[in-house]
Amino acid sequence: MDLSAINPVLLVASLMVAATPLLLAAIGELVVERSGVLNLGVEGMMITGAIAGFAVSVETGSPYVGVLAAAVAGAALSFLFAFLTQFALANQVASGLALTLFGLGLSALMGQGYVGIRPPAMTRLDIPVLSDLPVVGPILFGHDPILYFGLLLTAAVWAFLKFTRGGLILRAVGENHDAAHALGYSVIRVRVLAILFGGACAGVGGAYISLIRVPQWTEGMTAGIGWIALALVVFASWKPWRVLLGAYLFGGINVLQLNLQAAGVAIPVEYLAMSPYLITILVLVIMSADKSGAPASLGRSFHASQ
Amino acid sequence: MIVLEKRPEPSRLLSMSTPVFAVIVTMIAGGLLFAALGKNPFEAIRTIFWDPLFGEYAFYYRPQLLVKGAPLVLIAIGLSLGFRAGIWNIGAEGQYIMGAICGAAAGLALYPSESVLIFPLMVLAGALGGWIWAMIPALLKVKFGTNEILVSLMLVYVAEQLLASMSLGLLKNPQGFGFPGSRNIAEWEAANSWIAQDYGMHWGVVAAMIAVIMAYVLLNKHILGFNIRLTGEARRAARFAGVNPTRLILFCLGTSGMLAGLAGLFEVAGPSGQVSIDFNVGYGFTAIIVAFLGRLHPVGILLAGLLMALTYIGGDIAESQMGLPASAIQVFQGMLLFFLLALDLLTNYRVKLAMKGTA
Numbered sequence: 001m002d003l004s005a006i007n008p009v010l011l012v013a014s015l016m017v018a019a020t021p022l023l024l025a026a027i028g029e030l031v032v033e034r035s036g037v038l039n040l041g042v043e044g045m046m047i048t049g050a051i052a053g054f055a056v057s058v059e060t061g062s063p064y065v066g067v068l069a070a071a072v073a074g075a076a077l078s079f080l081f082a083f084l085t086q087f088a089l090a091n092q093v094a095s096g097l098a099l100t101l102f103g104l105g106l107s108a109l110m111g112q113g114y115v116g117i118r119p120p121a122m123t124r125l126d127i128p129v130l131s132d133l134p135v136v137g138p139i140l141f142g143h144d145p146i147l148y149f150g151l152l153l154t155a156a157v158w159a160f161l162k163f164t165r166g167g168l169i170l171r172a173v174g175e176n177h178d179a180a181h182a183l184g185y186s187v188i189r190v191r192v193l194a195i196l197f198g199g200a201c202a203g204v205g206g207a208y209i210s211l212i213r214v215p216q217w218t219e220g221m222t223a224g225i226g227w228i229a230l231a232l233v234v235f236a237s238w239k240p241w242r243v244l245l246g247a248y249l250f251g252g253i254n255v256l257q258l259n260l261q262a263a264g265v266a267i268p269v270e271y272l273a274m275s276p277y278l279i280t281i282l283v284l285v286i287m288s289a290d291k292s293g294a295p296a297s298l299g300r301s302f303h304a305s306q
Numbered sequence: 307m308i309v310l311e312k313r314p315e316p317s318r319l320l321s322m323s324t325p326v327f328a329v330i331v332t333m334i335a336g337g338l339l340f341a342a343l344g345k346n347p348f349e350a351i352r353t354i355f356w357d358p359l360f361g362e363y364a365f366y367y368r369p370q371l372l373v374k375g376a377p378l379v380l381i382a383i384g385l386s387l388g389f390r391a392g393i394w395n396i397g398a399e400g401q402y403i404m405g406a407i408c409g410a411a412a413g414l415a416l417y418p419s420e421s422v423l424i425f426p427l428m429v430l431a432g433a434l435g436g437w438i439w440a441m442i443p444a445l446l447k448v449k450f451g452t453n454e455i456l457v458s459l460m461l462v463y464v465a466e467q468l469l470a471s472m473s474l475g476l477l478k479n480p481q482g483f484g485f486p487g488s489r490n491i492a493e494w495e496a497a498n499s500w501i502a503q504d505y506g507m508h509w510g511v512v513a514a515m516i517a518v519i520m521a522y523v524l525l526n527k528h529i530l531g532f533n534i535r536l537t538g539e540a541r542r543a544a545r546f547a548g549v550n551p552t553r554l555i556l557f558c559l560g561t562s563g564m565l566a567g568l569a570g571l572f573e574v575a576g577p578s579g580q581v582s583i584d585f586n587v588g589y590g591f592t593a594i595i596v597a598f599l600g601r602l603h604p605v606g607i608l609l610a611g612l613l614m615a616l617t618y619i620g621g622d623i624a625e626s627q628m629g630l631p632a633s634a635i636q637v638f639q640g641m642l643l644f645f646l647l648a649l650d651l652l653t654n655y656r657v658k659l660a661m662k663g664t665a
Contacts, residue, residue, distance in 0.1 A: 080644065084644070088647065094598060094647055095647055098595075101591060105633050105634075105636030224463045234456070270467040281457050281461070284446075284457060285450050288450050288452040288453065
């Protein structure tokens with residue numbers, strides 16, 4: 001075992017990379033849940049985004065077009081969920097599970113021809129002086145654009161929910177859909193838009209895994225990150241900045257356990273690999289005492305006749 | 307303009323017939339999918355749904371129906387109890403793995419004894435393993451109010467890692483020339499779960515049948531079953547009627563975990579034969595579809611489980627004969643749940659045409 005092989009600067013830099021897919025998926029789901037909808041299909045949308053982004057990048061040669069395609073694919077899949085829960089008024093838990101099961105199958109089917117290929121790389125940010133700085137350079141100025149996009153998106157979602165009229169309407173719909181309906185807001189329209197946004201975010205998060213984090217395609221490669229993103233929203237008490245904090249925390253744990261695996265710690269690999277899931281459970285237990293942040297209409301169907 | 311009008315009560319007739327409609331619609335959509343993959347859709351549907359039952363080699367495939375159907379029915383029966391009461395155990399896959407690990411470990415510890423007590427001991431250990439794994443989310447839910455969906459699901463990934471660790475470490479066959487995986491339990495006379503291998507009969511099939519009957523009696527004749535149904539349909543009313551939600555959560559999650567654990571044990575001691583890294587094939591997740599497709603009703607689940615088993619077997623045949631990718635069947639199964647949920651709209655609402663502006 002050689003712990004000195006772990007470079008703290010690289011650790012922080014790779015922590016940010018590991019956290020980004022979680023952050024993207026969780027910030028999307030946060031908006032969905034703030035509108036009063038519980039979409040358990042994050043894992044399915046992420047993996048679909050992962051293969052859609054990967055396939056389009058390989059075919060077009062441009063990772064940016066790929067990321068865009070991943071957003072479209074995630075949103076398209078989430079539209080199925082929106083249709084089921086908002087128009088057909090199906091149970092949200094069951095519909096979300098259906099989305100995940102379907103997405104896992106669909107991605108495996110789409111990804112058959114793409115195993116073992118390397119996708120085109122995304123250029124990293126390279127600012128002449130800043131990126132070459134020791135310590136600060138690789139941590140702050142040496143990443144791919146999507147990572148910065150994730151941070152910007154977090155800020156944008158925060159500002160949207162806090163300062164804009166649209167954000168207020170979205171929160172009203174999530175807290176009390178009957179009151180929002182009585183005020184003349186279209187509950188269904190707001191929720192469908194939120195679901196589509198969440199789907200697009202999850203899709204981009206998935207593409208980040210297959211295009212940048214790993215980067216290659218393997219079946220089921222999201223390995224529960226979508227579910228951890230769901231737990232992260234609970235952890236964050238439905239607040240955007242806390243999602244960021246949580247994502248970096250989980251990213252850190254994951255990177256650390258991978259580093260420990262590589263450094264040859266005396267703990268068997270399998271037990272290190274289960275640590276992110278166990279820590280998620282632990283965090284859920286700690287956070288579940290406080291449910292005050294949860295939108296009051298979360299998970300309830302809305303139909304104007306009721 | 308189409309408007310929906312809530313039915314005072316869900317239509318019973320439609321509730322029973324929507325699964326059939328969903329299967330038909332899925333066959334059509336699946337046919338289109340297969341056509342898009344460049345396969346003849348009619349041939350594909352026939353290969354999946356007809357050949358395993360009545361084709362030339364049906365004598366070989368029919369027993370498989372029991373082998374693949376038993377774990378699905380066993381797990382889905384357990385899940386349906388919780389689903390009815392709004393308790394969502396979606397980590398059955400993990401409980402299935404733990405049942406297999408614990409059951410196999412209990413047996414292998416006594417290898418190569420030929421005592422008649424070995425198999426009953428393994429059954430007990432398997433049930434206990436699944437039960438304990440499900441009690442984790444159950445206890446966290448009743449103690450701290452933690453979301454059981456996320457915890458039970460996280461434990462699937464933990465169980466998968468444990469399975470890898472076991473098949474490479476503790477349970478590895480000492481005479482296996484270093485290959486991963488345990489000793490072959492199916493070849494061990496005192497410990498295998500087969501009753502009549504040629505007919506696909508193993509103790510899991512018996513257990514599944516008993517579970518169907520017990521669940522039917524429980525839900526229709528017993529106060530506990532009534533409380534489960536009451537909680538699902540009117541939570542507040544159930545509280546006023548004195549239903550203890552804590553006990554209900556412990557019972558529903560515990561029972562579903564136990565049944566999933568049993569399914570895992572019967573699988574590892576029979577059809578699968580050994581604890582290995584890729585021992586689990588997703589029965590725990592497919593069972594969720596089975597439970598919904600069977601309308602959370604024991605008899606419905608029995609039929610739905612057999613149908614799902616058919617798609618597994620037919621999918622295998624289509625894969626080897628037509629080159630249909632295995633994942634196409636997974637998509638097919640996912641679509642089935644989608645269409646079922648969408649068609650449920652008709653059970654709960656009347657669809658009416660209305661002039662715009664009259665309301």
